[in-house]
Amino acid sequence: MAVLDSQAVLPRSYLFVPGSRPERFAKALNSGADAVIIDLEDAVSESEKNSARLGLYDWMNEKTKVFVRINARGTPWYEDDIAVLGQHPGLAGLVIPKACSPGELESIANRCGEYVALLPIIESAAGYDAIHDVAQATSVQRLLFGTIDFQLDLGTQLTEKELNTFRCQFALASRVAGIASPVDGVTTVLDDPAMLEEAARQSRRFGFGAKLCVHPRQIAPVHAGFTASASECDWARRVLQAAEASGGEATVVDGEMIDVPVILRARSILYSQEQHVGVFA
Structure with a gap:
């Protein structure tokens, strides 16, 4: 697993x-x-794989770091993707498709070095079955949930709510491994900001800290969904004020007993809000 900077804002x-x-x-x-994430996998035709990789290598620079989704293990382009891009100074991390093997991740980590974050996509039954081992592999920073390919592999047609059963395991595996909160899959809807915001808010409720996007129009509503609402922040401030005023005695806010877990949750809400303001403006 990756060692995270406690001050980093993901x-x-x-x-x-x-x-x-x-x-x-x-x-x-x-x-x-x-x-x-510059995508060399699904978004690039076979005839363009090699030219896209070389063009990306020439374009990347150490001042503007990007993630790169490489081609899956077993394809003709996998080895060259890692060899050419794995140690580029402009690389923030590699997105690993069809991840299911901790050994594969260990091998990539050894080849690329400790400063390259690995973001494995869990998008198959095999990957989900190995999720705890994958989460604990060297250099893994976050798990990604490839919801569309995951359903294709399982042969299911689940609703977003029905996928929540699987989402719980991402949060659990990430916590046990001591890595960052997981990243939820793509929502294909582009022109319904309210729906996108609610999808991101649901992801946050299930322990996810980010979401994959396929169009710039999705970014604002996704950010809104992962940002504590004004009412949440107000609640958190009132909890902390009440806790301080009580001097350690039991107290109540909005009919809820205020104990240590509630206080910690309130602090977490305000800390997250403060960290994102001015960083990802």
């Missing part, structure tokens, strides 16, 4: 950009997304 949004569309790279970086 992304709430990861925007995918096709690796074969270099004219979109700068636009993606200026889109307001917290992080950008």
